[in-house]
Amino acid sequence: MDLLEKFISELLQINPNINVELIEKAYKKAKEYHEGQLRESGEPYLVHPVEVAKILAELGMDESTLVAGLLHDTVEDTYYSQEDLFNDFGEEVALLVDGVTKLKSLVYESKEERQAENLRKMFLAMSKDIRVLIIKLADRLHNLRTINYMSEEQIKDKCRETLEIYAPLASRLGIFTLKFELEDIALKHLDPRAYYDLVKQVKSKKQQREDYINKVIAEIKESIDELKIESEITGRSKHFYSIYRKMKYQNRQLDEIFDLTAIRIIVENIKDCYAVLGIVHTMWKPIPGRFKDYIAMPKPNRYQSLHTTVIGDNGDPFEIQIRTHEMHKIAEYGIAAHWKYKEGVSEDKDEGKLAWLRQTLEWQKDLNDPKEFMETLKVDLFSNQVFVFTPKGDVIELPAGSTPLDFAFKIHSAIGANCVGAKVNGKMVPIDHTLKNGNIVEIVTSSHSKGPSIDWLKIAQTSNARNKIKQWLKKENRSDTTEKGKEMLEKYVRRKGYDSQQLLKNQYLNRCAKNFNLSSTDDLYTAIGSGGLFLSKVISMLLRYYHDDKQAELIRKEKSEKAEDAKKKTKHNEHTGVTVKGIDNLLIRFSKCCNPVPGDRIIGFITKGRGISVHRKDCVNILSMPEEEKQRFIEVEWDKQKENMSYDSDIHIIAEDRKGLFSDLSRVCEDMDVHIAGVNAKSAKDGIINITMTLSISNTSQIEKILRALRSVQGVADVYRSIT
DSSP states (O other), X not given: OXXXXXXXXXXXXXXXXXXXXXXXXXXXXXXXXXXXXXXXXXXXXXXXHHHHHXXXXXXXXXHHHHHHHHHTTHHHHSSOOHHHHHHHHOHHHHHHHHHHSOOTTSOOSSHHHHHHHHHHHHHHHHHHOTHHHHHHXXXXXXXXXXXXXXXXXXXXXXXXXXXXXXXHHXXXXXXXXXXXXXXXXXXXXXXXXXXXXXXXXXXXXXXHHHHHHHHHHHHHXXXXXXXXXXXXXXXXXXXXXXXXXXXXXXXOOGGGOTTSEEEEEEESSHHHHHHHHHHHHHHSEEOTXXXXXXXXXXXXXXXXXXXXXXXXXXXXEEEEXXXXXXXXXXXXXXXXXXXXXXTTSOTTTTGGGGHHHHHHHHHHTTOOOHHHHHHHHHHHHHSOEEEEEOTTOOEEEEETTOOHHHHHHHHOHHHHHTEEEEEETTEEEOTTOOOOTTOBEEEEEOTTOOOOOTTHHHHOOSHHHHHHHHHHHHHHSHHHHHHHHHHHHHHHHHHXXXXXXXXXXXHHHHHHHHHTTOSSHHHHHHHHHTTSSOHHHHHHHHHHHHHHHHHHHHHHHHHHHHHHXXXXXXXXXXXXXXXXTTBOOSOEEEOTTTOOOBTBOEEEEEOSSSOEEEEETTOHHHHTSOGGGGGGEEOEEEOGGGTTOOEEEEEEEEEEOOTTHHHHHHHHHHHTTOEEEEEEEEEOTTSEEEEEEEEEESOHHHHHHHHHHHHTSTTEEEEEEOOO
């Protein structure tokens, strides 16, 4: 059975009514344009979009989304154009793919700026069609499932981004099947010792817990059946990352986590939910303060369920969750459970549930600094939430830690600007008071208010409030703040001992203003004077422009000097096994950060006085290099006449620390005729050992064979090629 036949068969098992002809057309188009492309694992690139489409199908997504999943990388990574996509599959699919496609055509100053702008575009596309995000989440999940083939630094970057951005987005949409897997894979790579230790602890008492839970399920089932209530009762294990967070941030031991294993009871209707709750509370004593009614007050992601923690017969607490079948679908698949594009679903059923997305689009327009954008995104969008009430009883959702000032600006800009105080539960409080769940908040305003001050920027916790404050300050104090900002900048430069004539050139100031999305130098001064832009950020940017000019001058000088040394370097290059295309008289050396070997895709980098440094093209130092440095790249290739040469390559191994481990690892290398050039190992108290082996390797094929062989050694948890 070939890949297409297997793929269609799996889709039909999920949805027998799927349009097979349309899916096959998209599959063949993806295969045509990805032909010859390989993933880092060496498998055909086509496998990735197929797996993404399968994840989308499992979520119950519609055919247009599956087609977009199959084609989501074609426009970015092949010659297939957006126009071709539109002509072949229509506007709907074209818009979905465009929303997922990265901003590859623009040039960015930094990695943070690139990430921020990609997220801005994704949010804009999401506001038009939330399926863009669901495709992106499926794409990220499959990439994480196969992340072992990336460099260690790339793995950590992707996993950190997953925990900070994509897992919280999955949570916002209520798609917990994706959220839990994303978090567990990320934890496994970011803190492998803690992950494997947790796996070991959970596994040690698994049978004991399962026996006890099965006994409890049987008792609950018997009591519910007596009332003739139809029910499904199962045990649910908490995923590892959730346990890890509670142990780390709440300083708790594994035995102190009540909901490590929960019992889930699914019934027909809401009335039965509360009836079953009453039965449970007559069978076991509930723990005060541990009952949560998410049916009466659903979470922002539409999650509904009754949660209660009771004391079992053996004295140990356990959690019980009670919900309807409909609530269970939403708990597992979130917004995908009632997709508005599915037949029979109301067009605007979920519009009110995405208010957070529209709010995000509003405040992000005013953020010019990529780092500030990323930080406020994490705080406003993904932090824990508090729910407070207006005096009329309307519920207002704010990030945890918010103040009455944030509440005021959330209600209306004018209320925030004229705020002079606040009442919480009928009592006067300062405007920096921290709000808590259930507070009734009333804002006291005055027409004689002087308006926001710079000090308010320190009190406001939400970016919405801070941006409104900055806008007000800019509008009311434009002329004064412009002169003030100019004076502040010049004074700061003199105090630091910099040459103001060199550093404050118009060309640098204009570039700096443009970087912060400001239209002129005066706007830059105004932003500084109003407190909306820190001097340290401006100076850092100006210094970078100044040093870039100096560096460009040095590069020109170095190129001249290298031409004089060309003859001396020719002899050295006879032993590297690499040639520079079109040039045969440059000094060539291999970089120690990624240790390329024949078979790797390589690139040369012109260094300062040390010739050409050869890197892997996927080397983190190459990928994260500033755009202005990329002018020093030069094409290089492996010398086919010197295929028998060997090269050092670092292999990283995570394993259980046991007697005989090194002997077994050495035996594998010896059997494969691979020389061990060096070994570095570090043990941990939790029984895990990290080993770096430097091996003499001839090519990437040999590396793949040795990796597979080392993974088969008893106690080895993970093996991958290191570049650091």
